[in-house]
Amino acid sequence: MAFPRRTWQINPVTRVKDPAKKYSRPRMKQDLRKQVVGTPGRGSANRQGSCRASGWRGAPTLPWKIEMSRKLKFGLPKGSLQEATIQKMAKAGFNISISSRSYVPYVDDAELEIRLIRSQEISRYVEHGYLDGGITGHDWIIENDSKVHEVAEFVFSKATRQAARWVLAVPENSPIKSVKDLRGKRIATEVVNLTRKYLRRHGVKAEVEFSWGATEVKAHELVDAVVELTETGSSLRANKLRIVDILLTSTPRLIANHRAWKDPWKRAKMETLALLLKGALEAEAKVGLKMNIAEKNLAKLLKNLPALRNPTISSLSQKGWVAVETIIDEHIVRELIPQLKAAGAEGIIEYPLNKVVY
Secondary structure (H helix, E strand, O other), rough: OOOOOOEEEEEOOOOOOOOOOOOOOOOOOOHHHHHHOOOOOOOOOOOHHHHOOOOOOOOOHHHHHHHOOOOEEEEEEEEOOHOOOOOOOHHHOOOEOOOOOOOOEEEEOOOOOEEEEEEHHHHHHOOOOOEEEEEHHHHHHHHHHOOOOOEOOOOOOOOOOOOOEEEEEEEEOOOOOOOOHHHEEEEOOHHHHHHHHHHOOOOOOOOEEEOOHHHHOOOOOOOEEEEEEEOOOOOHHHHOEEEEEEEEEEOOEEEOOHHHOOHHHHHHHHHHHHHHHHHHHHHEEEEEEEEEEEEHHHHHHHHOOOOOOOOOEEEEEOOOOEEEEEEEHHHHHHHHHHHHHHHHOOOEEEEEOEEEOO
């Protein structure tokens, strides 16, 4: 007796050769789910459905159930603050690699997407939600009048660990002595809105024009005064300019989009960034100090050296000796170590710190 020849095909879900009439390629996600899970009341356990019936023991992966890892879009300043910010991020534990041809750097954190953007623009992109957060100067938040949430403030600038200042400057031989003398004069600056607000506060009407760069040079020939950013004032002195007034003291800020800040995951991620960055900045100005001293000299050491407040003291294997460990400001170490030696301390060790979190 001849039996009809059966046709076979590969099941697209289980990858097992099955009769063609039993399986057909699912046309919708619901059909695929039905074949994988099985139909209640049929087959063996019906949780694996046709997979167990065909002898396959593993659980197939359902692509629509795979959740993509969450990302935080974060802007870092490109330009004068770029190098300092990248260094601070590295000390905080986030290593960033920048290609000269790309504005999307690599960062060794799968939850971060870094964008390099001019500091002047970051606050606007954060406000409008193109970025979840970023680091930019307080000056540009004020200049752009951006409505953002300020998460943290950091004290560093391009070359120093101090705030930058926007100053009103004039040539050394200029008759202008105060802001009142600017009435009817021309001022060049990059922060037009900030300067206009400053003039309005003092009731002075003057012409403010945008400067594309080399602002200090214009003060001697093209305008009557400039409003320029400075850290130490050396550039102004080199161009024979005199500071008349300070408009704003600016520090970098970690800012967040208001909607992103309401997202628990994004908020926690930005709070972690702020915590680690603050710890890295605190560590830059401090060092750790270790030493051994005879227990009989310990009280005298702590009394005469108030810098060693709240140190960690532990006993050594040698009876009558203790180890003292503390964290102090780096700038006083050069004066402190000779005093420690004179007080009887031995084995003095100074070491750098990566983070100090209070």
